[in-house]
Structure formats: C-alpha cells, structure tokens
Amino acid sequence: MTTSEPASTPAPAPQRSKGIVIGRVAGAPVIVTRSWFLAAIVLTILFLPTVQGLAPHLGAGAYLVAFVFVLLLFGSVFLHEAAHALVARARGQNVTELAITIWGGHTAYTGGLGRPLDGFLVAVVGPLTNLALAGGFWIAFQASPVMNVPTLLLWAGAVSNAFVGVFNLLPGLPLDGGQILESLVWQVTGKRSTGTIAAGWVGRVVAVGVLLWALVVPLLQGATPVLTTVLWSALIGAFLWAGAGAAISNGRRREAISALAAGRLAHPALTVAYGSTVDEALSARAAAVASGVPVAAGYRLVVVGQGGEPVAVLDDDAVAAVPAAARQTTPVDAVALPFVEGSAVHPAMSGTDLLNHLATRSAGARLVPVVEDGRVTGVLDLADVARAVRGTA
Structure with a gap:
C-alpha cells in the first residue's frame, strides 16, 4: 500500500x-x-x-x-x-x-x-x-x-x-x-x-x-x-x-x-522603442556589437513602450525575411511576437513559484519577458525551462 x-x-x-x-x-x-x-x-x-x-x-x-x-x-x-x-x-x-x-x-x-x-x-x-x-x-x-x-x-x-x-x-x-x-x-x-x-x-x-x-x-x-x-x-x-x-x-x-531561476535561464535582451523600424532595431544591435556586447550569444531584441514596459520580442526569422530595401519602412511590431500581458517574471523568481507563474500567466506563449525594477533584462524561453527540469539544459 x-x-x-x-x-x-x-x-x-x-x-x-x-x-x-x-x-x-x-x-x-x-x-x-x-x-x-x-x-x-x-x-x-x-x-x-x-x-x-x-x-x-x-x-x-x-x-x-x-x-x-x-x-x-x-x-x-x-x-x-x-x-x-x-x-x-x-x-x-x-x-x-x-x-x-x-x-x-x-x-x-x-x-x-x-x-x-x-x-x-x-x-x-x-x-x-x-x-x-x-x-x-x-x-x-x-x-x-x-x-x-x-x-x-x-x-x-x-x-x-x-x-x-x-x-x-x-x-x-x-x-x-x-x-x-x-x-x-x-x-x-x-x-x-x-x-x-x-x-x-x-x-x-x-x-x-x-x-x-x-x-x-x-x-x-x-x-x-x-x-x-x-x-x-x-x-x-x-x-x-x-x-x-x-x-x-x-x-x-x-x-x-x-535549481530553476528565471535570471539564470533567460536570454539577455536589447530594447528598442515601440514604433521603431526594423532598420533601427538592427542598427541598435550593430551599435551594441560595436560597443563590445556579445549579441551573438543569444541576445533578444525586445520592443518596449513609452514607459519601458515590454510589449513584444522580435522574431529573428521574420526579421531576416524582410528585404533590405523594406527595412527602413517596416515597423518592428510587424515582425515581433507580442508578450502576454502579466506574464513578465522577476529574475529572482525561482523553483515552483516560477513554474506556477508560467503555468498560470503565460497563456501558452513560449517567450516571456524578464523585468527588474521596471527595466527589461532578458527573455525567458519556456523550452529552456523544460530542458532544465528534464536535466537536459
């Protein structure tokens, strides 16, 4: 028994x-x-x-x-x-x-x-x-x-x-x-x-x-x-x-x-203002690379509102599909995946608290923003969380 x-x-x-x-x-x-x-x-x-x-x-x-x-x-x-x-x-x-x-x-x-x-x-x-x-x-x-x-x-x-x-x-x-x-x-x-x-x-x-x-x-x-x-x-x-x-x-x-921790699992983020164009977003990434930021190591471009709140994350495949001639006129929101409202996590959120939050607030979305003191610090991919739970991260 x-x-x-x-x-x-x-x-x-x-x-x-x-x-x-x-x-x-x-x-x-x-x-x-x-x-x-x-x-x-x-x-x-x-x-x-x-x-x-x-x-x-x-x-x-x-x-x-x-x-x-x-x-x-x-x-x-x-x-x-x-x-x-x-x-x-x-x-x-x-x-x-x-x-x-x-x-x-x-x-x-x-x-x-x-x-x-x-x-x-x-x-x-x-x-x-x-x-x-x-x-x-x-x-x-x-x-x-x-x-x-x-x-x-x-x-x-x-x-x-x-x-x-x-x-x-x-x-x-x-x-x-x-x-x-x-x-x-x-x-x-x-x-x-x-x-x-x-x-x-x-x-x-x-x-x-x-x-x-x-x-x-x-x-x-x-x-x-x-x-x-x-x-x-x-x-x-x-x-x-x-x-x-x-x-x-x-x-x-x-x-x-x-051992789960949102901050440790998240991809670091670069932010671009809502209303920016794809060209401006790519320019921001290029400027970050020029300043020594290792953008190639998994950084995500996050669209933020006027108050700095996360709105969406750029879809890299969609960005790559935009012709060079159209980048100056294509808004970032056209190639971005919107975040679910209320899905943001603090980098210190961990363990079962993190899992419960993702289960109840992400509404099935794969990506959620990581925010600390009103500033976007990263993007958490739920696939990375799943791999960590399975021990394959």
Whole structure:
C-alpha cells in the first residue's frame, strides 16, 4: 500500500483509476479496480489449502471461507488507505482517490507536503492501522475457546494484518516506510529531494531483497525454493523496483526544479522603442556589437513602450525575411511576437513559484519577458525551462 503525490510541477488534474466507485472518504472516491478481482481469485486459491487443512469437514464450503478471508483483507486494506486519506486531508492535502488494486491499494493526493512531519504522519498511519487491527484480531483469537471457522478467520486476520503492517514499514519507496525514511532524511538535510532519492535507492535494495528471500532462505534451510513463491516475489520485487525508480526520478526532478531561476535561464535582451523600424532595431544591435556586447550569444531584441514596459520580442526569422530595401519602412511590431500581458517574471523568481507563474500567466506563449525594477533584462524561453527540469539544459 502506498501514498502518492505528484511531482511539484503544474499539471492537469490527475487521471482517476478505472474501476467501481464504492463510496467516498475525505471527499475522494474509493475505487475498486479491475485488477483487485484477479487478486481476490488468486488469494482465495492460495488460502484455500489452509482452510481445508484446518477444517476438512467444510468440503466445498472451504471456498466460501477462503473468500471471506479475502473480503476481510479487503476491509483491512480499505482501512489502511482511509487512514492515509484522513491524515492527508488533516495536513492540508486534497485527496483525489483511494484505489484498491492487485497490489493492495494506494491513496493519491495533491497540495504539496510542506514539512517532513506531514509526510511522516501521512505515511506511518497506514501501517499502524494494520498493526492495530492485527492486535485486535489476535486478542479475539486468543479469547476463542475452540478452533472453528470464525476463530480461523480471526487468526488469518491477525497474521495478514501483521504482515501488511510490517512489510509496509520496510524503509524504501514506494512503500510507506520509504516515505517515512524520506521524511527523516528531509528533516535532517533540509532537502526533500535528497530524502526521496535516498529512499528510492533503499527501495531498490528492498525489491532485490524480496526476491532473494524467496530464493536464498529455502536454500539455507536445505530446501528447494517454491516456484509459486519465487514468481510471486519476483512480481512484487518488480513492482517495488519500478516504484523505487520512479521515486528516484521524481527526486532528481525536484532537485532540478529547486535549481530553476528565471535570471539564470533567460536570454539577455536589447530594447528598442515601440514604433521603431526594423532598420533601427538592427542598427541598435550593430551599435551594441560595436560597443563590445556579445549579441551573438543569444541576445533578444525586445520592443518596449513609452514607459519601458515590454510589449513584444522580435522574431529573428521574420526579421531576416524582410528585404533590405523594406527595412527602413517596416515597423518592428510587424515582425515581433507580442508578450502576454502579466506574464513578465522577476529574475529572482525561482523553483515552483516560477513554474506556477508560467503555468498560470503565460497563456501558452513560449517567450516571456524578464523585468527588474521596471527595466527589461532578458527573455525567458519556456523550452529552456523544460530542458532544465528534464536535466537536459
């Protein structure tokens, strides 16, 4: 069971898992996905021999008892995810869904965890819920005077919840224990991305460990590994490995986002007055070159109004297409791309603040002006921002 929070970049509302909505918790739908039904069949078959061994008199009724155990486990998973959702909402998150899947379940939320304590509390409450359920089932099991079907289900509930609680506390993403480790490293280092990457690498170790457990432990005991156990462990290990890899990528992405700065990414700018001609703009560029300004190194020509406010940026391809004879009569606004009103950024704007501004104010434009104290200092190309986030700048 896991919790998931999108990376800290503006994005459309997350796509909802497909399945049957059975209710709502913390304002979010509880979804039973199609894959859970496959898991229910597999778990029923796996638990069936235990029921038949302890209650051979049940006959075909053993199938029903095994399925009741699966429903009991389903309820435990639901309570686990509900605990995540309720605490996430209490910590200021917008819970978007609780999904019951073939791997157990996950709770998705948006809002951005602001403090290590938030992540710790959201993560730890899920496994603690299972451990509390395990304790309750065990106490009830111990109080039962005879071993019958209800007692068997109490025993199964105790064992399964104890396993789920302990397994989810393993300190590697995407497990809850990984988010706990992430929060602890975040608290110590002050950088969430460091915690995410560290917990992701530990998650890969856990993934390998799950498979090795199925292979090595039987060999150390002088037995042959059970094929079904090895296959199941391999599937779980693959799931954990993929989740750990995604966590590492998200951590690196967060590092890249935190390093974003408008001033550092922007192309420097030369300004020309609104109403100027293309010839005057090119003359201004030539004068800048003559004075030693390395215009060829990415400078952009920006058209400014009477108050110095940025109006548009010259399209170099359009400028080059103007015949030499027409440059003295062609206004710069005829070969310029207008800036979106309100899209200007300060050179010190950085990180998620910069991304949120670009997402909400650029209106899809690729270029935005960089302005400091009323003076245009550069032009920011959103393609450069995207490359920086991807780590390819």
